[in-house]
Amino acid sequence: MEFLKIAGSGNDFIVIDNRMGQVRGAGLLARRLCDRRLGIGADGLLLLCRSRAADFRMRIINADGSEAEMCGNGLRCLARFIREKQISRRRRLSIETLAGVYDVSVDPAAVRVKMRVAGEPRMGMTIALSSGSVTGHLINTGVPHFVIPVEDAGPVEVQRLGSEIRHHPAFGPQGTNVDWVEVVSPTRIRVRTYERGVEAETLSCGTGMTACAVICRLLGAVGSRVTVIPASGELIRVSFPDEPHAVFLEGGTRVLFSGVWLDT
DSSP states (O other), rough: EEEEEETTTEEEEEEEOOOOOOOHHHHHHHHHHHHHHTTTSSSEEEEEESSSSSOOOOOOTTTHHHEEEEOOOHHHHHHHHHTTSSSSSSHHHHEETEEEEEEEEEESSEEEEEOOOOOOOOEEEEETTTTTEEHHHHHHHHSEEEEEOOOOOOOOOHHHHHHHHHHOGGGTOOOOOOEEEEEEEETEEEEEEETTTTEEEEEEHHHHHHHHHHHHHTTTSOOOOEEEEEEEEEEOEEEEESSSTTEEEEOOOOOOOOEEEEOO
8 A cells, every 4th residue: 555654844644545436444454553552653634535525535533543523734745645636736725624625736846725724713711621621612613622822832741731622621522632831922922732533733834834833813912824733743725715704824844755564
């Protein structure tokens, strides 16, 4: 089974062309492929599929085998895969996900996704934790994120706090992703994310960076163009054009290597 490993701002994925439907048991396959000791190692598995509603369809399977509704960096990496494999030479693509159809633009230096916010964010939400209480803002940018503003994101105990918040009953049985955001300036924010499905801090999260930028924008802390610094240090741009409710996520992607998975 041929694959490419592609990273977007430190978020790494194994990408497979599944337009012929050859992949069976995607959850089990993802757990095996994404294992960083006995597999290839990745945050998730991306499957390129046929779509009746768009140019293509993306399935994103987390490292734990669960399927996510949407992944911003995953969309960017899938678009790069389509270009690298010469499946389509079109610069603009529409890609279907479980969260809807997204418009993606592919350039040599960057891939840009038109993101969206589902419903109204729940601002100023306080939850009780074993070590006290924390106040954040719940927003859905394709998947749910609980965004916690902090003065300094560096010392945050992401693994300990993230796991507890992710499973908090306030977020229902599906839980939530958790983000800590530090406003560096009106044009720059620093973000750290605990991702459900990976069950750990990831070097970058597209929906998380978008969520943090939108929340900071709603709080009046940033302007219409924001540079986001994720844990990887690879910068991402989030912008808010004049178009109502539009938000764009843009940044580079890297094809790390190609290979063939032999352990079937």
